[in-house]
Amino acid sequence: MPGEHRYALTATWTGNRGTGTSGYRDYDRAVTLAVAGKPDVLASADTPFRGDGSRWNPEDMLLASLSECHLLSYLHACVVRGVVVTSYVDDAAGVMRQEGNGGRFESVTLHPRVTVADASMVADAIAAHDDAHEWCFIASSMAFPVHHEAEVVVG
CATH class of the missing domain: 3.30.300.20 (K homology (KH) domain)
Structure with missing residues (x-):
């Protein structure tokens, strides 16, 4: 068990509403976190930071x-x-x-x-x-x- 352990995930922004980050209020903070062989985690910013409160932040x-x-x-x-x-x-x-x-x-x-x-x-x-x-x-x-x-x- 001693030694170096490595971890990897893919974070994909899924919040492009069609105009990308053209303005602070123009994009969603939705993110999908993926680790091979595991269920995806739907994430976002916390609500005070314009995120989706139903998702993990x-x-x-x-x-x-x-x-x-x-x-x-x-x-x-x-x-x-x-x-x-x-x-x-x-x-x-x-x-x-x-x-x-x-x-x-x-x-x-x-x-x-x-x-x-x-x-x-x-x-x-x-x-x-x-x-x-x-x-x-x-x-x-x-x-x-x-x-x-x-x-x-x-x-």
């Missing part, structure tokens, strides 16, 4: 990447620690600040709610979030803090 996808990476790293950490997870739901939230024509994410906070099989597993289930944070490739690539505020219950 880059900010949604960044948040989703962080949330899923933590989840998958967390499940592995729990296996290593002998914790049996029976449920995991994360309500992730991010803060982005727009500055002129640019901007940046200031932070993301993950709010995982985890259910474990036995009360004796709670302490290790909580500690496994630190492992997951360290192991998540996406979080370690960010130039802003990624926090987690976890809740662990016994089910």
Whole structure:
């Protein structure tokens, strides 16, 4: 598993309304994201940036990447620690600040709610979030803090 891993996708703008980018309001922000062998993702800009709110936007996808990476790293950490997870739901939230024509994410906070099989597993289930944070490739690539505020219950 160590070593270099490569990823590729094709992003195709599908928002030409007939006059291309002749004006700021003259084109749609529709994009199709394709990865070989996977379903296409219909994407756009976020609504405040004249996008289609029914489609995924880059900010949604960044948040989703962080949330899923933590989840998958967390499940592995729990296996290593002998914790049996029976449920995991994360309500992730991010803060982005727009500055002129640019901007940046200031932070993301993950709010995982985890259910474990036995009360004796709670302490290790909580500690496994630190492992997951360290192991998540996406979080370690960010130039802003990624926090987690976890809740662990016994089910």
